[in-house]
Amino acid sequence: MRLLPAIDLIDGKIVRLTEGDFNTEEQYGDPYEKLKEWQGRVPMLHLIDLEGAKAGEPRHLDVVRFAKTCGFFVQTGGGIRSEEALDAVMATGADRVLLGTKAFTDPDFLDRALAKYGDRVAVALDAYDGIVAVNGWQEATDLKDIDAAKGLVDRGVKTILYTDIGSDGKLNGPNLERMKALREAVSVTLIASGGVTTEADVEALQAAGIDEAVVGKALLSGQVSLDDLIEWEARHA
Template identity: 35%
Template sequence: MILYPAIDINDGQCVRLLRGEKSSAITYSVDPAVQAKHFQNAGCKWIHVVDLEGAFAGKVVNVTAVRSILSTVDIPLQFGGGIRNRTHIHDWINAGISRVILGTVALFNPNLVAAVCRDYPGMISVSIDVRNGKPAVEGWTKTSTITARDLALKFEDVGVASIIFTDIDRDGAMQGPNLEETRILAQALSIPVIASGGVSSIDDLLQLTKLNNDGVEGVIVGRAIYDGRINMNHALRVLGGDNT
């Protein structure tokens, strides 16, 4: 199972939010590129990067910070937050992003997702971030009426590389991941699922490894790494597989 350490960028800095609320931002590093280099040196094989301001604005805001990460590390990045059209996708893939994450646009324009999956095979992921069981979009400020499962199934046969499933109510809350809903979604799909939200301990990672056979191939971890609750070397050993 792949560990994706998270770098969430706000005002050019690496921060963490509680349940996506901007007022809860805690700054952990003033230089996201330095943080990314630390993750690479620790042995991580991927990094998960989100432009928080971009998610609200509908366009990437922290361009300089993301490009700085790209120029600093050699490992692949998956990146999202404000990427809403074909030009955005094309530009960031050309800039060196290995996998573009689509969230809001996946809900409102699934045909675009299918089209760019054909153009960039294996380089498009869909992020489904749920609150009370329903996907939330536009920086988690609006909630849809479709279920997470039904939204994910729209992309079952279009070539999406992964579904990133986040329980917003657990994100940054250190309450453990939503194992049951993650398992149910993964079992309904042939697309690999990446779990996100609430991971707070090595035990949480151990529990997630039990879902590997259900189709959960990775996990995004943020605050627990920054707070020291999870030791990176220990986490990589526990998850094994593609991290070694």
Template identity: 40%
Template sequence: MPFTIYPAIDLKGGEVVRLAEGDMARATVYASDPAAQARAFAEAGAKWLHVVDLDGAFAGEARNAAAVEAILAATPAQVQVGGGIRTLAAIDRWFGLGVARVIIGTAALTDPGLVRAAAKDHPGKIVVAVDARDGLVATRGWADVSDVPVADMGRRFEDAGVAALLFTDVGRDGLLKGVNIEATAELAQAVKLPVIASGGLADIAEIRTLRVKRGIEGVIAGRSLYDGRIDLAAALDAAA
């Protein structure tokens, strides 16, 4: 199974930003043109892009659709999109626009039937976001924390036909503290679904470590790329 680097394009008010620990008040703007950023990542060799509508995650509906459409038009890279996607109509609309995968987070906890229905309609194209604070699932743009352990959440969808679980340690996201490799590996061993690591990637060495862990199929790269700590081409080489 190839190991995939997913450069992140987080959208807030039509701009490319990174948040610290998922806090909308702690946003750093990195680019005003999401399509140009997507082109740059694709030209560096990225085959996938991880796009999140941050405003949508809090609103519960798309808020940066125009920016996502511009990204889709600008690059041949495959795009997985998440953020406030909580209805079948919204899921169908994104696929109709040309995204390769849809990420479902909050709704996966509150409405698991939605995930099952979406995965039945779009097999292998739904990713379940399992965002965690201290091992428990966080929802609604990470503003709320449930009492559901992350492994329990993942197991609910093992037979649903989803593509992967996207695991984020919220306490590390955007802080360059390093991915929580131990927790990610534990989840990958506990479930029968591929796991994508996310939250705090800081250096190339982590990519090499994650790549050889059973069940981990890729990692999201965000602030480390924007701050120049990781060169995308070098990251892609390490992944290969």
């Protein structure tokens, strides 16, 4: 299983939220310093523009560009709701770009993105109690996560990042029930996000057939170290 250290950004700072609530913001320093610290130690990075997700347009493209100069495989997203924004993010050299809100509110936009950029386009499927949320997790839809995932695959999406909002930032493990249900429903690359805290979490996700997992607050808060992540990934390759 591949593990992706996560950096979430607001106002040029690394932050973590709990359940996507902007009132729970905790700051973890400068992203450029963190990227230099991680450079050469891990190959992949999950870089999310939370400020952009809330505003509806990317706000941290400079950080994405810097991450690419450091040699990371960069998965990034947040606020990509126009073709101009998508082109701008792709122009940074990002390897995998996550569409969120727009993928569900404007399926034609998703189709055009896939036609233009192919497998570099992935979709962030964020859900609370199995119900898809959009607009920076601030608005619930009437879509169920399994139905949404199947619909994305039908449109040609090859990678889905699933975030269980109820687990995010709580350090109490991923929602294995939802991850297993998604794995049974779709056969594309599936990435787990939310609550991944221990090696046991990694083992459980791997046993469920999950391809990749994002590790955020547990790493930034010091509950696990980057060395831990590197060792876990090596043992579960």
